[in-house]
Amino acid sequence: MKRKWMVLLCALSLLAAAGCQKEADYQTVTPEVGTIENRVEDTGTVAWRDPTSVIPVVSGKVVSCAFEEGDAVTAGQTLYVIDSGDLEDQITQARLSLKTAQAGAAQSEAACADLTVYASASGTVTAVYCHVGDYIGAGTAVAQIQDSANLTLTVPFAPADAASLVPGAAAVITFPNQSGTVTGAVERIYDTPTALSGGREGVYVELSFQNPGTLTDAATATAAVGAAACMEAGAVCYATQQSIYAAQSGQVLTLDLETGSAVTQGQAVLTLKNDALTNAAVNAGLSVETARTNLEQLEAKRSDYTIAAPIDGTILTRSVKAGDFASAAAPMATLAPAHALCVNAEIDEIYIDRIWPGQEACVQFADDSGVERTYAAQVRRVDENGVTSGGVTDYTVELVLEDTSRLKAGMNVSVSIVTQRKEGCLRLPSEAVSGSTVQVLRDGQAVSVSVTTGITGGGYTEITAGLTGDDAVILP
Template sequence: MNTKKKNSAKMRRWMAIAGVAVLIGGGGAVYYKKTKAAAAAGVVYNAATVTKGDLTAVISSSGTVQPIEQYNVVSLATGDVLTDNLSEGDEVTEGQVLYEIDRSEAERNIQKYEIALKKQQISNEQTQSSLQNQYVKASTAGVVTELYVDEGDDVNSGTKLCEITDYETLTATLPFNTTDAANIFVGDAAEVWLEGTGEAVAGTVTRVASGSYISDAGVPVSDVTVVFKNPGAVTSGAQVSVLTGGYACNETGECELSACVTVTAKTSGTVTGLSINKGDDVTAGELLMTLDSDTAEVNGLSSELSLENAQLELQDMIDKLDDYTITAPISGTVMSKSYKAGDTLDGNKSTLCVIADMSALTFEMSIDELDIKELYVGQKVIVTADAVEGKEYEGQITAISIVGTTSSSVTTYPVTVVINDYDGLLPGMNVTADIVSAEVEDALMVPVAAVTRGSLVRVEKSSVDEADIVKEDGDYAYVKVTTGISTDDYIEIKEGLTEGQTVYISSSSQTTESTTEMNMGMMGGMTGSGPEGGYSGGGERPSGGPSGGGPMGG
C-alpha cells in the first residue's frame, strides 16, 4: 500500500502542476512550463507570491477491510462427524457446541493407558521396595552376637551379615486342658513361675492354638504361648509354669529366647556406614549398615520416571477427549462451513468452518516513516470505498506498530484502523483512508519548492532588512524562514516572510518538460479565485535576474 500527503479537497483543486509558473500582466494570466532548452541556458527563477490560506495536511493509504476478529475452526481429533449444529450465516456464541466427533476409539485408548499405569505402579512399588533393601535394619531388639562383614565388603543377595539375639524376652509354650484353653485369649495377662527359683514374673498370652492333642497323661490339651521379660540370668531351657485367667497349665515346660535372628542381605552392594560391632545392643528398626548399589539407585529413578510418564500419557489422552467436541472460539457469524455430519476427519487439520466477529471491520494502513510520528491511537480516519460510491465512513486508529518494514530504502509501519459503523461495506472490499495530520487556518504559505536547504528562501534584496539577509546574489538575497506544516504543494511560513512578498523559485527545483504548454485567455480576475488568498500566480521572471548561482531547490 502506498501512502502520500495531500491537500484538502478545496486546496487540491487549486494546486498548480509542478514546474508551471503563473504570470500576471496585460489583463490576463499565462501558464507555461520551461523547456529543456531554457533550462540548458542556465538556472531560471520563477516568481511566486507569499499568500494566505487554509492548509490541511492529509496522510493517505489504502487497505482491505476484514472482520475485526476471524477464526478458522479446525479439529485436532480424527474420526466421523456425528453431529453438526450450524449453518452458514448463523449467529453463534462463544463456547457453543458446533460439532461432535466420534470418540469411541479415544475412550478405548484411555482404558489401555489406565491398565498400563496400574502395571507401572505395581512395578514401581516393587522397585522402590527393593531399593529400601539397601538399608539393613534390625528386625528385633537384642545383642549382636555375630558380625560377618566389614566396612567396604562387597556382598550378594542372601549373604549373612550378622546375628542378633534377644536375651531380654523369653517365651514359653505350655499345654492347657483344651476346655480351659477355650477360655484363654491372646492379650490376656499371665503369671510365669520360674521352677528353679520359685519367682513369678508377669507375662502376656501371644498365641492360643486352635487345635488339640492328647497328652502323655491321656488328657486333651491345647498349647498356649506366653511371652515375658527375663528377670535376670534365665536362659533357654529353664523350666516354667503358667497361670492365666484362673487356669493353670497342664504341665511345666521349657522357656526359650524369643528371638535369635540371622540378618541376611536382600540385595547386592558394598557395605558402607557399618554402625555396629559384635556385642552391641540394638533396637528394633535400627539402621545397621547400608549396601550401596549404583544399579539399584538407577533402577529406582528409572522406575519413578516411567511411572510419571505413564501418568502424563494417561492425562494427555483424557485431555484429548475435549478435542472431540468442537465449540465456537468466539461469538460471531458463521462465514463458511466445510464439514457436516457423516463426513470423516482424517487428521489433516482441515478448516471445519470460519467464524467472524462482524461487530466491526478493520484494515491495516502502511504509513511512511516520515509520517508515522504524526499519528496516535484514537485518531479519526475518513474511509471511502470505490464499491460504495458517495459515502464516507469514520474509523479510528486502534494500534500503531513500532515494527517497520523496509523496502527500497523506505520504511513503513503498520497502523490498524477499526470501523464500527460500516453499513454497505463487506469483508474483502478495498478502501482508501485519509488521516488529517495537521490543519492551519489563514496560514502564510509559499510553494514547497521555494524553500531550499537550510530553510532559505530567495527574495528581492530590496524587500527585506539587511540584517535578515543570509546570502546575497546581485539584486537578490536569501533569508532564513521558520516553516510549519506542508502539503505536496505548499508549506507554511511561520516567520521570515510577509504576505504579498515575492519569492523566487529555481527551475532546478521544478520538473521541466520538452514541450511548451500555453493556456491563454484566463482573465485578471483569476488572481482572486484562489482558495482564500491561496496561490494566485507569481508574475514573470524579473528582467536582468541572475541565471544561476542560487541554492538548489529543496
C-alpha cells in the same frame, strides 16, 4: 464651432456607454479565505474485514454442527464436535501403561528399600557374620540376636483348665532346681489339644516373664494359673532368639553391629550397595514420568475435538456439516469479527502515491428511497501489490467505517478520500485560473495578472501571491 463640440460630446457619450456595457458583461469573483481539500474519488465495495478461518488440528467424522451461515457467534462457543473414539482408546491404553510403569517403579523402590537391613526384634547381638566391604547374597544371615531379659515358657494344661484361662492372667512359675517363684502372665492359649505321654491330652499355654537374672534357655519350669496347674514341666526360652537376614544382595557399605551391642526393633543395622537395583529404580521412575506425560498429552488433546469460535463474529461460510469428515488443517468455516464491515476501493496507480493509512474519507450510497447516506471513514491499509488489467494497475485501499448501520457485504458505494487539506488559504474557483495567470477587471478593462498557485481541490485553487481579497477576478 458649437456644432463641432456637440458632435464630440455625443461621440464621448457613446464610447462611455459602450465601455459600461462591456464591464457589465463580465462575471467576476473576489478571492476568499477558505479551506481547500484535494480528494481521490472512486467506487468501492462493502466487505468483511479480516475474516477468520475455523481450522481443526485433528481429523475425524463430524458428529455435531451447531450453527448456520449468517449466525452470530461468540468467542468460545462450540461450533463442531469431532468423533474422539480413537483418542479415548489411546487414553485407556496410556492409563494402563502408566499403571504398569507405576507397579514396576514400586517394585524397584521396594527392592532399593531392602538395601537397608533393619533389626526385626529387640535384643543383644550375639554374633555378626559379615564385615564392611563384603559381598553378600539375598537371604544371607548377617547377625544373631537374642533377648535374655524376657523369657517364655510353654507348658500343657488340662483342656478343662485351659478353657478357663485368658491372655493376661497372672501365672506363678516354679523352677524345680531352684528355690523361689517368678510371676508371669498368660501370653497365648493354643487352639487345639496335643497328645501327651501316657495317653494324656493337654492344651499348651505360652507364658511370659522377666528373667530374674540367672536363667538361661537350658532351664525347665512348671506353672500354675490360679488353682490350675500345668500337667508337666516345659523348657524356658528366650523371648527373642533369631538371625537378621539381608533381603537383597550387594556390597556392605555400613554395618552398625558388633557382638554384645543392644539393638531395638526397626533399627537400621546394615546398608548395601547394588547399582543394578538403584539404576533400575531410576529408570523405572523415568518410565513412570514418560507414561504420565504421554497420558497428560493425550488427555489434553480432548479439547482439539471440540471446535469453538475463535472470536465474536458472524459466520460467512460453512464448508463442513454434521456427518462430513474433517481434515486437519483444512478450513471448516469462516467468520468475520463483529462490526468488522469495511470498504475496499480499487485505486488507479496514478493516484495511489497520494494515499496512505490514516487519511480521512467518506463513503456514500443511495438507499431504496433515493436518500444519499454518507458514512465517515478512514484509510486503514493500502495494498503493496497491485492488480494489472488492460494496461492499468489498481491497488486495493481498505477503509474502516465509524458506523456500519444499513450496510451489507457486497454493496457498491462511492468513495472519496481526502489526500490533502489546507485551511485559511486565499482561494479562487479553479475555472478562473489558467496556468499561472488570471484575468482581473481593472478600470473596466480585463487585465492579465500572473499569480503563484498552491494546492487545488474541490473546484478551488489556492493563490499564494499576485492577488488580494479586493481584486475582481473574471470568470470565463
